[in-house]
Amino acid sequence: MSNSSNSRVLINVIGVPSIIAVLFLGGPLFACFITIVMLLAIREIPNFIHNPHINPFYYILTAAFLVLAVLYYYRLNYYLDFTIIFLISITIIEIFRSSKMPFANISIIMVAFIWIGLMLGSMILLRNYEAGGYNIGFELTFAMMISVWICDTAAFIFGKKFGKKKILPAVSPNKTVVGTIAGLIASFAVMSLLYFTNFSFIGYPTADGFFLGWIDMQDVIVMSLIFGIFGQLGDFGESLLKREAGVKDSSSLLKGHGGILDRFDSLAYTTPLLVIYSKYFIN
Numbered sequence: 677m678s679n680s681s682n683s684r685v686l687i688n689v690i691g692v693p694s695i696i697a698v699l700f701l702g703g704p705l706f707a708c709f710i711t712i713v714m715l716l717a718i719r720e721i722p723n724f725i726h727n728p729h730i731n732p733f734y735y736i737l738t739a740a741f742l743v744l745a746v747l748y749y750y751r752l753n754y755y756l757d758f759t760i761i762f763l764i765s766i767t768i769i770e771i772f773r774s775s776k777m778p779f780a781n782i783s784i785i786m787v788a789f790i791w792i793g794l795m796l797g798s799m800i801l802l803r804n805y806e807a808g809g810y811n812i813g814f815e816l817t818f819a820m821m822i823s824v825w826i827c828d829t830a831a832f833i834f835g836k837k838f839g840k841k842k843i844l845p846a847v848s849p850n851k852t853v854v855g856t857i858a859g860l861i862a863s864f865a866v867m868s869l870l871y872f873t874n875f876s877f878i879g880y881p882t883a884d885g886f887f888l889g890w891i892d893m894q895d896v897i898v899m900s901l902i903f904g905i906f907g908q909l910g911d912f913g914e915s916l917l918k919r920e921a922g923v924k925d926s927s928s929l930l931k932g933h934g935g936i937l938d939r940f941d942s943l944a945y946t947t948p949l950l951v952i953y954s955k956y957f958i959n
Contacts, residue, residue, distance in 0.1 A: 910945030
């Protein structure tokens, strides 16, 4: 087995259970974990840029993500206010930096702010989600992460074994129609399994099932579509950027798995959509 394969197995064996443990414990620990993920992701943004005249002021993202983490953790609804203040701030910084490509610098910082901060960072908000005064954030976040991971695995296995017709070869040449459909089916299978089981992380089986009665079959279908479709679109979205940059992975931080953005690209799309759906339909 190659060193890359060994590293990949090691990360799976240690990383996945560790993430689930941190997710289960929740609270400040999970918020700190997602904040660290966001801060590490900042280091990967330059890998998508090869123009020497583009030089975004990345340091401001560190401060912005720390503020967002606090807003999300305490559920302080000032995200629009902060986004406006942030845009004004980076524009002022560019004025005084006298950079050669200020529009590109501002655009890249704002994309990173929205993609990593607002979208991926909303996992902190999702983990603390309450319905009817009861925190079901763990159940929602766990279901999302497992569904997305299984979707990705099924798409890879079935696409590699049975896939012939490429779905978007100009964006991601290895992804097939069969793999994409298999991923969607896998997401629905995982959500259905969780919905119909009486397993619960609260310490004992419950007649209300894993979701404690807060989720019905309509929610299962909608959430499966979010995870199975938009999760894969998140992967395509990052592939689009990597293809333009001419890189295979966002970084080599996670040996055998690429970078932070490679592992969390799907969750950056599914998390905010699940937060929005839960806000209006799970309460």
